[in-house]
Amino acid sequence: MDSRVIAELILHLGRIASGDGLVAGLTPGQWAILRYFTRANRFSRTPSAFAAFHGTTRGTASQAIKSLVAQGFLMQTQSETDGRSVRLDLTDKARAIIANDPIEALVRATDALPPGVRGAFSHTLQRVLGQVVLETGKPLFGTCENCAHFEDDGCCKDGLAAYGCGFLNEPLMDEELDQLCVNFASDRSGPPRTPGVGVT
């Protein structure tokens, strides 16, 4: 019975913090897009990946992204390897206004927690999210460090630390290891996933 109260608390907190009114001219949905493209790695900065992450349709995602491109917050470039795909990157204009993200109130509140509490809090949130995602069948995004596809090729193949993704057969840079990825697979994974996000 107490669990229901907690669940409602999470929803309420998320709602309050997502900035109901529009801040700096952006809607909550548009902020969500900017946040996503800030955190996603280069394999995941596509409309489809965002749609999968955000639990919406590609059509809706396409519309929202288009408006941000038109406003100069996102830059769109064609993929060189796949003619159908586009990659989206934040512009300087976007990076400049991210400090006004209405989520910052929540960030500050979280930051005010004692480190130990914050760590446990984060751990519990991830655990709950993993469970919800499992039950609802929604895709789970994660970072390389917990990913089943992550390969640490010993060390120093050619003088550089050589990490790689065994799924995409791509080398990985250090700074990419903590970015979100569509192709994330839990270490204790079930059936192997096929490339693409599979949202129709």
Added chain:
Amino acid sequence: MDSRVIAELILHLGRIASGDGLVAGLTPGQWAILRYFTRANRFSRTPSAFAAFHGTTRGTASQAIKSLVAQGFLMQTQSETDGRSVRLDLTDKARAIIANDPIEALVRATDALPPGVRGAFSHTLQRVLGQVVLETGKPLFGTCENCAHFEDDGCCKDGLAAYGCGFLNEPLMDEELDQLCVNFASDRSGPPRTPGVGVT
């Protein structure tokens, strides 16, 4: 920097769990209304109180509530003490479908936590919400047990446990003590609040 990840996690979890698609014919917003009127005490089951709680306008709240009344999920009765006010109560039809609330996945995930972890989790969530609410100036709803207006009149005034609200000068029943209230005031409160929720 980690705090931002946590903040995004909360938003994401709330979004995933609030049932993006419509479950049982109800939209996420309509589920939010049913949830609210399940948890709110008799002083708080009004359109204005819900609007304040949910961070929206009275106009928007009124519309959404109207549709739920029309569908037979809420019953509307005039207040006897205030001719302007109406009180809304869940119908049996509403109580019957609450088990289908898309939030249940999150409830189950939370319930799967070890009791100690769940307690700490709940405590941290409340703490963070309190901080966010403080910073954004949004109203905080709470229950009698932590409320500055709560009065425990010793014991057994006339054979019954006698609780009361010092703000409304109303006696309180046992089962009302854990319901949400618009007039909640933190124990460590600042300036006294005036009756009403003050959302224009």
Added chain:
DNA sequence: TCAATATAGTTTCGAAACGCTACTATCAAA
């Protein structure tokens, strides 16, 4: 090689949600 199928992205359309403003009715206070 070529047809069938899957995927990436966009567009269009209709429905719903939302905020704003204006309005009525009631209450409270000067």
Added chain:
DNA sequence: TTTGATAGTAGCGTTTCGAAACTATATTGA
């Protein structure tokens, strides 16, 4: 009694969103 605040509703236009249709490119398999 008059003035101002509050509760609730209605109308309007904007925005959002999902479903479906559509184009273009990849991939698969006969």
